[in-house]
Amino acid sequence: MHKLKIILLLSFISSANFATSIISPALPQIQHIMHLNNNNISLIVSVFLISYVLGQLFYGVIAGKIGQIKALRWGMIIYFIGVAISLISAYNLQFFYLLLGRFIASLGASSGLVCTIALINNLYTDKSKIKQLLSYTILSFTVAMYLGAYLGGVLTAYFGWQATLYGSLVHAILLFIFTFIISSIEKKSTLNNITSISSVIKNQLLALKNIKLISFSLIAALSGNIAYLYAVESPLITHQQHNFNLSAISYGRWNCLNAIGMILGAIITNQLLKIFSAKKILIYSIIIVFIFCIFSLFMQKFLHPLSFFTITTGIFLFSSAIYPCAIFYASNNSTCKSSAAAMSSFINMLIISIFVTIIGLLRISNFDKLFVGLLIYSIFCLILCYYMKKTNLRENYQF
Numbered sequence: 001m002h003k004l005k006i007i008l009l010l011s012f013i014s015s016a017n018f019a020t021s022i023i024s025p026a027l028p029q030i031q032h033i034m035h036l037n038n039n040n041i042s043l044i045v046s047v048f049l050i051s052y053v054l055g056q057l058f059y060g061v062i063a064g065k066i067g068q069i070k071a072l073r074w075g076m077i078i079y080f081i082g083v084a085i086s087l088i089s090a091y092n093l094q095f096f097y098l099l100l101g102r103f104i105a106s107l108g109a110s111s112g113l114v115c116t117i118a119l120i121n122n123l124y125t126d127k128s129k130i131k132q133l134l135s136y137t138i139l140s141f142t143v144a145m146y147l148g149a150y151l152g153g154v155l156t157a158y159f160g161w162q163a164t165l166y167g168s169l170v171h172a173i174l175l176f177i178f179t180f181i182i183s184s185i186e187k188k189s190t191l192n193n194i195t196s197i198s199s200v201i202k203n204q205l206l207a208l209k210n211i212k213l214i215s216f217s218l219i220a221a222l223s224g225n226i227a228y229l230y231a232v233e234s235p236l237i238t239h240q241q242h243n244f245n246l247s248a249i250s251y252g253r254w255n256c257l258n259a260i261g262m263i264l265g266a267i268i269t270n271q272l273l274k275i276f277s278a279k280k281i282l283i284y285s286i287i288i289v290f291i292f293c294i295f296s297l298f299m300q301k302f303l304h305p306l307s308f309f310t311i312t313t314g315i316f317l318f319s320s321a322i323y324p325c326a327i328f329y330a331s332n333n334s335t336c337k338s339s340a341a342a343m344s345s346f347i348n349m350l351i352i353s354i355f356v357t358i359i360g361l362l363r364i365s366n367f368d369k370l371f372v373g374l375l376i377y378s379i380f381c382l383i384l385c386y387y388m389k390k391t392n393l394r395e396n397y398q399f
Contacts, residue, residue: 014144021148026161042360049353055110060342075111090162146259153252220326261313265320
């Protein structure tokens, strides 16, 4: 299979990450222009995540009916429409239109995650190849987050926050074009197995009863919590707190450290999977993220840009191993890959949405929202790993 098509396929899984990160450097400017408080500005990400959760179920059903590629294509059309609606707020400064557009755009972009995971699981019968390909999804997340943050910083600094929405429009158009290039990836055997919507929903409900799928989806959410909490809190931390006073473009440049961390993490994880079991890599990665969060709280009074981004780089480096290892066990635990991928993504994003929203509403500093929030969830993941070991959730997914 042509490597270009695989690269283009992986670009869809991070479509929502790009849509989130490109507007992230503009949040302080949006907050100032629209006279919003911190809780209101966090709604931009929260609304996006809530819609993203709903999209996992929606595209799980649609993909089972019309196929993953067509579902991706329709998703990109909806993504484009949502961004176009957001542009209304760029001219009338009505926060409602920005939120409405973000909700619709997220509903479209959400097709990328569930459809891509299903396509990857259907590409190979060899589970080791699936794990290695899933490990490269972190590279896709990294490129999307870094390019989004850097491009968003440049656009905001030179053209204003509205320019980030035009960047998202171009992104939606490119992904729509990509769906025609990768159309041959979808196996004919998969298309022939397309069934009725009622059967798809039945398979999803059956997947929802799978304790292993639920447990590993909850663990995979730690990686998403890191990405989305960082996206909403770090621009405010570096702009308002600790006397960082970073401009939008400087914020984008500093984010290259996180990109380096995620790229190294993806490469290291891919190699470690050839030597160690995914369960060991998963557990040790969670423990190290926990340690970084503890360290950041002790260093809070002494932080400056270099130390702050060094800590976040370390967290992103080890979080790179959490998502591919956990999502492999979660999504590859059913004969119906679309249903397993849909329910796994739904649970994953549901927890991220709830967690990020709750943390955003707390009356604590942005710094504490980021690191205390991640500390709490990493503890939850470690407890969940211990629970699975004690309750004998074994077979191929044993701890």
